[in-house]
Amino acid sequence: MADENSNNNNILNTKVIIFAVGLLVLAALGSSLTTYFFFGRALVQPAPKVVVVAEKFGPTYPIGEFTANLADKDVRRYVQTTIVFELNEEKTTEEISQRNPQIRDAIYSILSSYRRDDILDEQGKIRLREEIMNKVNGFLVKGRVKNVYFTQFVVQ
Secondary structure (H helix, E strand, O other): OHHHHHHHHHHHHHHHHHHHHHHHHHHHHHHHHHHHHHHHHHHOOOOOOOOOOOOOOOOEEEEEEEEEEOOOOOOOOEEEEEEEEEEOOOOHHHHHHHOHHHHHHHHHHHHHOOOHHHHHOHHHHHHHHHHHHHHHHHHOOOOOEEEEEEEEEEEO
């Protein structure tokens, strides 16, 4: 008789455990569905389409190669670079050709005012590009330089 009671208790315990697990699964499923229907739809929205339009690349003018001493005081250093201008229109090439000596002199002055540490990182090169572009655009009357590209850049 004790075996039958023990057997009945085991069967009862197994049924309680199965019932509890089933109830837990139903609660989790209900919670998941409720969360999805109340909050999920607001969170799952299609991403807006982003259309990127590439800007038209303008005409270029290779201003040439430059080798200039840098402004470092402790050791002699130099920069060697080749510069190409992107222009707003083809007519600007003629104006740059006419002002070539002025422009090259200004670029040499700008390059020699920088120290090695000023132009080694990307931010330094960006500042250098902007300074060259602003100086050159100051010489131009009709056209303008849209961008400055370094096709070679060596600091030693």
